[in-house]
Amino acid sequence: MYFLRRLFYAVPLLLVISALAFALVHLAPGGPFDSDRAPASPEIERNIKAKYHLDEPIWKQYGRWLGDLTHGDFGVSLKYRNFTVNDIIAQGLPVSATLGGLAFCFAMAVGLPVGFLTAARRGQWQDYIGGFFSVLAVCIPNFVLAPLLMLVFAMKIKLFPVALWESPWHMVLPVIALGLYFAGKVSRIFRDSMIAAAQSEFITAARAKGLGETTLLFKHAFRIALLPVVSYSGPMLADLLTGSFIIENFFQIPGIGVSLINSSLNRDYTVVVGLSLLYAILLVGLNLAVDFAYTLLDPRVKYE
Amino acid sequence: MVFNERVRRKFRRARFLFLLPLVAVLFGCGHHEPPADLVIINNVEPESLDPAVIVAQADARIVLGVFEGLTRFNAVDAHAEPALASSWEISPDGKIYTFHLRTNLLWSTGEPITSADVVYSWIRALDPKTACRYAGQLYYLKNGEEFNTGKITNAALVGVSAPDKFTVRAELHSPTAFFLDLCAFQTLAVVPRQAIEKYGDRWLMQKPVPVSGAYELQSWRLNDKIRLKKNPNYWDALNTRSDIIDILPVGMATTALNLYERGQVDVVWDKNLIPSELMDVLLKRPDFHAFNYLGTYFIRINVTRKPFNDPRVRKALALAIDKERIVKKIARANQQATSHIVPPGTRNYTSPEGLGYDPQLARKLLAEAGFPDGKGFPRFEYLVDSSSTLHENIGVEIQQMWHDELGLQVDIRKVETQVFWGMWARLEFDVSRAGWIGDYNDANTYLGMFVTGDGNNETGWGNAHYDDLIRQANEQTDVAKREKIFQDAESMLIRDELPIIPLYIYTGINYFDTNKVAGIWENVLDEHPLQNIYRIKPKS
Numbered sequence: 062m063y064f065l066r067r068l069f070y071a072v073p074l075l076l077v078i079s080a081l082a083f084a085l086v087h088l089a090p091g092g093p094f095d096s097d098r099a100p101a102s103p104e105i106e107r108n109i110k111a112k113y114h115l116d117e118p119i120w121k122q123y124g125r126w127l128g129d130l131t132h133g134d135f136g137v138s139l140k141y142r143n144f145t146v147n148d149i150i151a152q153g154l155p156v157s158a159t160l161g162g163l164a165f166c167f168a169m170a171v172g173l174p175v176g177f178l179t180a181a182r183r184g185q186w187q188d189y190i191g192g193f194f195s196v197l198a199v200c201i202p203n204f205v206l207a208p209l210l211m212l213v214f215a216m217k218i219k220l221f222p223v224a225l226w227e228s229p230w231h232m233v234l235p236v237i238a239l240g241l242y243f244a245g246k247v248s249r250i251f252r253d254s255m256i257a258a259a260q261s262e263f264i265t266a267a268r269a270k271g272l273g274e275t276t277l278l279f280k281h282a283f284r285i286a287l288l289p290v291v292s293y294s295g296p297m298l299a300d301l302l303t304g305s306f307i308i309e310n311f312f313q314i315p316g317i318g319v320s321l322i323n324s325s326l327n328r329d330y331t332v333v334v335g336l337s338l339l340y341a342i343l344l345v346g347l348n349l350a351v352d353f354a355y356t357l358l359d360p361r362v363k364y365e
Numbered sequence: 366m367v368f369n370e371r372v373r374r375k376f377r378r379a380r381f382l383f384l385l386p387l388v389a390v391l392f393g394c395g396h397h398e399p400p401a402d403l404v405i406i407n408n409v410e411p412e413s414l415d416p417a418v419i420v421a422q423a424d425a426r427i428v429l430g431v432f433e434g435l436t437r438f439n440a441v442d443a444h445a446e447p448a449l450a451s452s453w454e455i456s457p458d459g460k461i462y463t464f465h466l467r468t469n470l471l472w473s474t475g476e477p478i479t480s481a482d483v484v485y486s487w488i489r490a491l492d493p494k495t496a497c498r499y500a501g502q503l504y505y506l507k508n509g510e511e512f513n514t515g516k517i518t519n520a521a522l523v524g525v526s527a528p529d530k531f532t533v534r535a536e537l538h539s540p541t542a543f544f545l546d547l548c549a550f551q552t553l554a555v556v557p558r559q560a561i562e563k564y565g566d567r568w569l570m571q572k573p574v575p576v577s578g579a580y581e582l583q584s585w586r587l588n589d590k591i592r593l594k595k596n597p598n599y600w601d602a603l604n605t606r607s608d609i610i611d612i613l614p615v616g617m618a619t620t621a622l623n624l625y626e627r628g629q630v631d632v633v634w635d636k637n638l639i640p641s642e643l644m645d646v647l648l649k650r651p652d653f654h655a656f657n658y659l660g661t662y663f664i665r666i667n668v669t670r671k672p673f674n675d676p677r678v679r680k681a682l683a684l685a686i687d688k689e690r691i692v693k694k695i696a697r698a699n700q701q702a703t704s705h706i707v708p709p710g711t712r713n714y715t716s717p718e719g720l721g722y723d724p725q726l727a728r729k730l731l732a733e734a735g736f737p738d739g740k741g742f743p744r745f746e747y748l749v750d751s752s753s754t755l756h757e758n759i760g761v762e763i764q765q766m767w768h769d770e771l772g773l774q775v776d777i778r779k780v781e782t783q784v785f786w787g788m789w790a791r792l793e794f795d796v797s798r799a800g801w802i803g804d805y806n807d808a809n810t811y812l813g814m815f816v817t818g819d820g821n822n823e824t825g826w827g828n829a830h831y832d833d834l835i836r837q838a839n840e841q842t843d844v845a846k847r848e849k850i851f852q853d854a855e856s857m858l859i860r861d862e863l864p865i866i867p868l869y870i871y872t873g874i875n876y877f878d879t880n881k882v883a884g885i886w887e888n889v890l891d892e893h894p895l896q897n898i899y900r901i902k903p904k905s
Contacts, residue, residue, distance in 0.1 A: 091783035094498070097800075098420055099790060099820030101501020104514040109496040143413050143569045144587055152586055208619065216623060223623040225613075226589065313613065313620055315589035328783050 063364040064353065071345045075338065082337040083123050086330050093139040093328045113139060115330075126334070135335035140327040146335035149320055153304070154339075156226060157316030160308070161301030163232060164240035168297075171240075172247025173290070179248065180255030180286075181278060191248065198245025207238040207311045224313040235312040239305055243297055250293055254286040261285070284358055291358065295351035299344040303336075401592065401611035403882075403900055404630040406621050406638060410588055410614035414569050416554040417490045417497040422802060422891070423635060425551045427612055430593060430895035432554035433578040435464050435483065435533065436545050440897040443806065443890035445545040449478065449555060449577065449600070450533070459540025459842045464533040464548075471598040472557055472575035480527035482577075485558045488512075488520045502552040502804070505541045540842045542713075543807035550805065554578075579605045579896035588614055593895070606884055606899035622647075631882050631900060634875035634893065636698065637753065644697050652878045655699045656887035659708045659803035660871030661811065662700075664763075665789070666796050668864050669825035672742065673795065677734040679863035682796070683720045684727035685770040686763055692869050695758050700869040705859050706801075707811045707851075708870045710889040713844050714808040717852050719859030719867060724770040731771055739772025746778040748797035750785035756798045759868070789823040799823075802871065806890060808851045809839060815858060815865075826864035831857050 135146030179191035304318025324332035408423035437448035450464040470478035504510040507524030524536030557575035580593035621638040688702035704719030749756040817827030834854040841847040873891040884897035
């Protein structure tokens, strides 16, 4: 019941978000049809605005947009006039989601073992080296990492393609460039929570009962220590799945991260609002999933 | 809410869900397309492939490969050569054009292309419901403007008709020296009535799209690529050199360069796709080709604001700019500094010389205007947009020059590109960077826009005598007389009145290895028809 109620509350929240996005992007100076070439007569501009109902008051435009939304129609892109927002999402989201999903797996596959190792070998050389690389991963921004990876692994050592999105080979560099920051972050979080968990009373009790150290860490501490990582995963996954402008732009990947940024620069009203709403839905949905996962991982957590 | 053991077990089993992305990757890569015969990085994603929608020249390069007009740009020098029309006659007064279509024209889907399709395409571009931003290119037709602006609603009154299946008659309201060039322009390209009437705005998303040009649209994924396939029904298909061409939209210069260096693309033809830090090094290489084309970088002055309403002030600003220095030190792509707005190479026209670099005269003029050594001159802004750092760098250099030579205090104001255009239109600036790339090869594309109240004037300047000169020139059918009138008009603009300060002529830069790719010529319009370009087969 709790989760159903949460879902129900999400609806007005999303409405508010869409209304805000709609109002903000329309209030921003400049419009989608402004260009360096002024049309030969003012009527031309009027015709275009009339065609896309931009001449109506904003509340009426929002009402029209909401009406279309009930049919699952996000409207037509004002910049790429042959594409609907649905087209853009349908083409871009699977690509961004694949990239983001792989980066998520990469972050977990690298971050969790490193975090575990640095926690288990706390104060020893493994801890320092692992910690050093984790901090490094968190500190290097991806607009530095991406060109570095491209330079080294695509230009100097011709191991991977430079850019584009065609085969699994094309995915390696962007996945690393996107996932490394999160890998570092996950390992940091996991290390701290592992150490905290290993010091908690129930672990001491289990140890007193004579459980082996391996079983202790893997079976008991691990599950509790995972909780902070899980709660971090929700927003992180929403972030990753909706694409990264820098990575997509740099590796020329046809995802929606590029569309999200470019549409706001282009004042492509419908795309901005559509993608913002999509992002909000993912964020709300994944946060809900995180709370749900909590109940599975930690029997102490109960929602009434 | 408590979950029982069963649910938890299920969750544990569901851990393989983490593998899903991997599975998706393997499946997603299942569809392998054959490699293209030619890969070109054009520019950013085209707005559309609809000739009536697009505005940018880069978009037109693709569109013109798909939809053709009565004439087309010659690959070598970009003059208008016969395309869908094989020949034409022009009436002695220069107002009536009679075009004869080829009799073997077919849409890519097999139906014949007739004169009715040409009439439909032009009327469609003018129809207010189409909301074509470039409809002005058809205002030269009799009643074209009236129909587009809704003053008349009967399309039959517009000066284009089809007396028979293979004849198109165009009636202009004044002799238009560049009308044949306009016929090669995208707005006048011939589009498929059958598909447009059936599918409305979604017509380009249907398969197959009937096309009149050398290439069919095989696939189009936003921000990914446009794949073009040779149209076997094109009248000149024998001379279409590459069967499949991929057009990639790339926004980042480093990515474009790296893709080219690794051989993933054959041609890059946008000057913005060269990392500016590497400009000096790259321009020395044999596969980087720089050439002048019909575009001018200039400064707009808002003459409605004081003290810029005084021509002496505007002249002083122009005389104090060392354009050579800007070209050599800032722009650095072999650009040519200019004192006039019409670029050299424009057909049947040579510009008069404008104002040179003379700081002493500049100071004198400024003093005459009441600001000796810049005293009392209000602080003002130089407006640039964020589309390229070049604009800001040029602005900073000019800021320094005006400060050092004239004692003026200038601030650089940088705004988002989409905000920038509106500020021009509303005259919300003091001085601003600007540029103009010719729509066609004629002096009128540069001089015509400065008539009083023209949408692209955007300086607030107006002069009845100037307007009169431009009108006279466009009524004139004698080439030499026309040139003389245009020269008088341009003199006014660049010697006497200075609502604008020309800085330099644009350089087009494309990069491709001439040992590997052929069929691209450097020309003043920077037009490179796709059907001529091909990869040279390695000798075996």
